[in-house]
Amino acid sequence: MTIIGIILILAVIGLYAFWIWYTKNQSGVSAKTEGEIQVFDILVKGVYSPGVIAAKLGKPIKINFKRDESAECSRFVNFPDFKIRKELPEGKTITIELAPDKKGEFAFACDMGMYQGRLIIG
Ligand SMILES: [Cu+2]
Structure with missing residues (x-):
């Protein structure tokens, strides 16, 4: 696997984590x-x-x-x-x-x- 491939995968994971965090923040802590x-x-x-x-x-x-x-x-x-x-x-x-x-x-x-x-x- 190339470095670029690894960076892309990490970027996707990072975006996903951010999306989960953002969604939770918008919908509110229960x-x-x-x-x-x-x-x-x-x-x-x-x-x-x-x-x-x-x-x-x-x-x-x-x-x-x-x-x-x-x-x-x-x-x-x-x-x-x-x-x-x-x-x-x-x-x-x-x-x-x-x-x-x-x-x-x-x-x-x-x-x-x-x-x-x-x-x-x-
Ligand atoms: Cu104030």
Whole structure:
């Protein structure tokens, strides 16, 4: 096999891995369930990680935000569709409880919109 052949195969594998990663990021990380509750853990450090989360309609949702940084920008998180604005003290885990009554995508963000996330209800 030639070097070019090997490079081509590696490129195809790389593209495939990227595609899987991209698809997962677009469709959202799914919840861990605690009984009937859908639970997500989001780390706030430079970004929301994960930034896209996916839940099912009809079961309550808890999102645990842990802000592991002192950057002023991420101090508050907003869920405009639910009229929620919460402070995230550094180093603490703050839980936000939601009970969406319809399917769709609901954005969440810091006060300035630099940190962006999406909750997908399907
Ligand atoms: Cu901000």
